[in-house]
Amino acid sequence: MTFDPAALRAQFPILARRVRGQPLHYLDSAATAQVPLAVLDAVRTHDAMHRANVHRGVHALAEEATQAYEAARGAVAGWLNVAPDEVIFTSGATAAINLVAQSWTRSLSPGDEILLTELEHHSNIVPWQLAAERQGLVLRALPATAEGRIDLAALPAMVGARTKLIAATHVSNVTGAVTDVAALVAAARSCGAKLLLDGSQRAPHGPLDIPALGADFYVFTGHKLYGPNGIGALWARREILAAMPPFLGGGEMIRRVTIERSTYADPPRRFEAGTPPIAQAIGLGAAIGFLSTLDWSAVAAHEMSLTQRLLDGLAADRRIRIFGPAGLQSRIGVVSFDMEGAHPHDICQILDARGVACRGGHHCAQPLMDRFDLAGTTRASIGIYNDASDIDALLDGLDEVARRLCA
Amino acid sequence: MTFDPAALRAQFPILARRVRGQPLHYLDSAATAQVPLAVLDAVRTHDAMHRANVHRGVHALAEEATQAYEAARGAVAGWLNVAPDEVIFTSGATAAINLVAQSWTRSLSPGDEILLTELEHHSNIVPWQLAAERQGLVLRALPATAEGRIDLAALPAMVGARTKLIAATHVSNVTGAVTDVAALVAAARSCGAKLLLDGSQRAPHGPLDIPALGADFYVFTGHKLYGPNGIGALWARREILAAMPPFLGGGEMIRRVTIERSTYADPPRRFEAGTPPIAQAIGLGAAIGFLSTLDWSAVAAHEMSLTQRLLDGLAADRRIRIFGPAGLQSRIGVVSFDMEGAHPHDICQILDARGVACRGGHHCAQPLMDRFDLAGTTRASIGIYNDASDIDALLDGLDEVARRLCA
Amino acid sequence: MTADDLYQAEIVARAKSGAGDSRLDPHDARATVDNPLCGDRVTLDLSLAAGHVVALGHRTRGCALCQAAAETLRRCAPGMAPSEAPAHREALAAYLAGRQDLPERLADFSAFAPVRSHPSRQGCVLLPFEAFIEAAAMVDPDRR
Amino acid sequence: MTADDLYQAEIVARAKSGAGDSRLDPHDARATVDNPLCGDRVTLDLSLAAGHVVALGHRTRGCALCQAAAETLRRCAPGMAPSEAPAHREALAAYLAGRQDLPERLADFSAFAPVRSHPSRQGCVLLPFEAFIEAAAMVDPDRR
Ligand SMILES: Cc1ncc(COP(=O)(O)O)c(C=O)c1O
Numbered sequence A, B: 001m002t003f004d005p006a007a008l009r010a011q012f013p014i015l016a017r018r019v020r021g022q023p024l025h026y027l028d029s030a031a032t033a034q035v036p037l038a039v040l041d042a043v044r045t046h047d048a049m050h051r052a053n054v055h056r057g058v059h060a061l062a063e064e065a066t067q068a069y070e071a072a073r074g075a076v077a078g079w080l081n082v083a084p085d086e087v088i089f090t091s092g093a094t095a096a097i098n099l100v101a102q103s104w105t106r107s108l109s110p111g112d113e114i115l116l117t118e119l120e121h122h123s124n125i126v127p128w129q130l131a132a133e134r135q136g137l138v139l140r141a142l143p144a145t146a147e148g149r150i151d152l153a154a155l156p157a158m159v160g161a162r163t164k165l166i167a168a169t170h171v172s173n174v175t176g177a178v179t180d181v182a183a184l185v186a187a188a189r190s191c192g193a194k195l196l197l198d199g200s201q202r203a204p205h206g207p208l209d210i211p212a213l214g215a216d217f218y219v220f221t222g223h224k225l226y227g228p229n230g231i232g233a234l235w236a237r238r239e240i241l242a243a244m245p246p247f248l249g250g251g252e253m254i255r256r257v258t259i260e261r262s263t264y265a266d267p268p269r270r271f272e273a274g275t276p277p278i279a280q281a282i283g284l285g286a287a288i289g290f291l292s293t294l295d296w297s298a299v300a301a302h303e304m305s306l307t308q309r310l311l312d313g314l315a316a317d318r319r320i321r322i323f324g325p326a327g328l329q330s331r332i333g334v335v336s337f338d339m340e341g342a343h344p345h346d347i348c349q350i351l352d353a354r355g356v357a358c359r360g361g362h363h364c365a366q367p368l369m370d371r372f373d374l375a376g377t378t379r380a381s382i383g384i385y386n387d388a389s390d391i392d393a394l395l396d397g398l399d400e401v402a403r404r405l406c407a
Numbered sequence C, D: 001m002t003a004d005d006l007y008q009a010e011i012v013a014r015a016k017s018g019a020g021d022s023r024l025d026p027h028d029a030r031a032t033v034d035n036p037l038c039g040d041r042v043t044l045d046l047s048l049a050a051g052h053v054v055a056l057g058h059r060t061r062g063c064a065l066c067q068a069a070a071e072t073l074r075r076c077a078p079g080m081a082p083s084e085a086p087a088h089r090e091a092l093a094a095y096l097a098g099r100q101d102l103p104e105r106l107a108d109f110s111a112f113a114p115v116r117s118h119p120s121r122q123g124c125v126l127l128p129f130e131a132f133i134e135a136a137a138m139v140d141p142d143r144r
């Protein structure tokens, strides 16, 4: 267990790149994190030397690919502290949430309620809307506080006998606020509802202990966890998975197929229709292997000190308003802000010319933007490889923005 | 436009591998094709140097990634001879068929019929069963002939006013038979039905001209087209896509989201929920770029001469029965057979010890196995990189199988 | 190309004018469009006489490029026929894509030349034209 | 490990015996299971007396490993209690996974040692045990 920021940076080839003639200051890890050599190499080695379809071949390549794919499932299970056969590979968090929204909801009745929050990413809203339309479900949403957190005070009024599921983000991709999961677990327990946590933004900040957390479903996406694109995972408790009907149909997920009817394999395979993203799963396993060598209390301290530096710098500019917790309590290094007189896209464009990669826009969270009455924010997000120079480059860039656009 | 088999082999690093101490004879391309350096390099270069989320970032990496992703859509469109905005990236053929089965069928009425065939892969059966259950649709299936083709003689009796869709494989993944598309188009036209072709096994055998073919939907999967895992494509005519409701919900596919309701983007984006498989799409584009440099009439002649060599060798063994066309007419180099007294898995295992990678089993086509009253077959499938030594190694291996298991 | 080129004084100045509210009351047509990628929004009004635009007004909640483009369109629009709106949009898109020069009518858009090397921002410049097309369709005599 | 090891004379011989039809009529329990991955199928019969298996018969449509495993199970089964079926399956699975040695009762399965290095084939060897478990559950006095 080590953490040496400079040595770590050397593992990420892209950080050596220059963009627009400047060193790259990548502050967009909440959109997609960069990948270390361990991941690049695992993906390439698999595809160059061990590639085959999984699960049904007996030849050597097929055995190698199958073992590597299942080992990756084990790695994911390790990161979440759950059993491998409760882990389903999907093409991302969005696919994982759609799976639950289309399959698990089949047992609900019209009028049953699903409780979301105003902080959700569209991927944790729209799937429920589509399911609600088809099944006659009612969607409600916990409001956001002015600090950009889930308003837990509203919880008692929002849960009741009809509430069947609470689906909430574990960490907001806009404000960086970490959700008080215990409060949601208690609320869910009080009415017999299940709890789904969208861990897309939480998973990249250290290993998890899902059983201790008390959720019933957990999803995350590989490309934000320093892994490949096109891979994600759904975890759910065994009994829940066992009772869920299939979502996508196809190869791999069946027991017996006739034209008239089919029977289905047990989980996890029941939910992995078709050839899975094999190389991507292996790359995700490699990412987790890499991350597992880090000392996560040191990483957290590092990320938090950068976050503090950023918050301080932003607070010093009176044109800037931060959306999200002002302090470090229960937050991660995802920081959204607004600058009077400058549009997020213009800010990002001027930053880009200085090699600083930030994101401007609604961050797939329009309901939260509506809550703050904004079209969008500028967001800087901190990953394990950032350092003080990244934060300073951003702050310097914001000075230029002010000079050029807010004069 | 060239085709030099030896030079081509050098582009595929895995072919230099030894397995079980033997040179690799890879005859399982119908399950997953191997990837050339051009693809390995494109994926790695993207992930190592240009990685970002697409479509909403203004920073340099995001622009590079978006342009590369959309260029890959253009490459797919070129391979199919269609317009880029009619191409939807999916995680594979299975996901593409499920998309059509869940979205397009919403406009059908109970009792409407979908016509499949007994030759379909499970991925072109089970999605329709799931849709049929939900929508009260009726599934029918054209039988297979003894030669392992779609029995077109049954067509007139099977289509009628209630037929809304014919969903058929363009090439069988078991028998290698190429479907007479014109007959299906005529049948579909006669009753106003749409035609979906599963091109998973056809796409790797040369560029297509979909408009000339006359299909309404076309799907294929990247990993069989010498591209990455976790990527596939759906093509459909613009008017059809425009009328289809979304399938998966999430980021990227929306126009405006509130907690109460959402409106959706135009195709193709409406059907690409969440972060797409960006690196995989770029790899697929690179695969198509690579394939586009080949002289496809030379490739076809090469593949067919190997197929003939294989068919001749198999025919010489009276224990062996071929399932599929005995000649080269309207077939590709996918050859299934049965050997009296030897189970496909045992055959494949003995072949594996000689470095020969074949596939044994039901090939995700249990209805076809039922038709032939078999649990499975042994399948050898030929790709652009195979040569006569691969065929001969397979035939020698079958002699050993006979000596050891059929004595 | 760098941000310096994108945010030259001329563009910034037009953006500042474009940030105001120049909506027309009364108007002959009004349309509002959103950019689904960023949430930017243009509300655009047309006044017509004798089948041609006499005035175009707008309220634009958007980035500097979008505001500057709306403002530039406000200046160019008088004299245009509603039925030409889609063609103007195509001409500008083709210019931004580097496929052709600007037509005389849209000459003022040459200030946006640097956007040619920023594909992700071209939608910002085109958004006012989407609103123009929608508003124009309401008053296009050929469509009624 | 190579195919030579997997298909030693002893396994091939047992597979040949296992290819026949040794189903029992009458029987106390019958179960049929399929391997979803390959379509192989075992139909397995049990005859019991005094709460223990006195005979096991089967019809196996499967690979040599599956047939040989069914045949080996046929030989080992007499004397086993139905309630022990799951434990026997686990013991064999653990042996094949390389985690433990074979218990005395399953000593005959040592011929399958080479399968330890072929994970994809272990399901073939275990399939008859899945059928055994299903059939045993029907006659397990504790389950009724
Ligand atoms: C004919 C056919 N259709 C569909 C598929 C499914 O493709 P995928 O598993 O990549 O989704 C396959 C291959 O597995 C196939 O051969």
Ligand SMILES: Cc1ncc(COP(=O)(O)O)c(C=O)c1O
Residues within 6 Å of the ligand: A030, A031, A091, A092, A093, A094, A095, A121, A123, A124, A169, A171, A172, A173, A198, A200, A201, A221, A222, A223, A232, A364, B251, B274, B275, B276
């Ligand atoms: C909180 C949150 N949930 C879900 C997602 C969706 O992940 P993906 O697009 O990889 O499916 C994201 C990121 O886009 C996110 O930040």
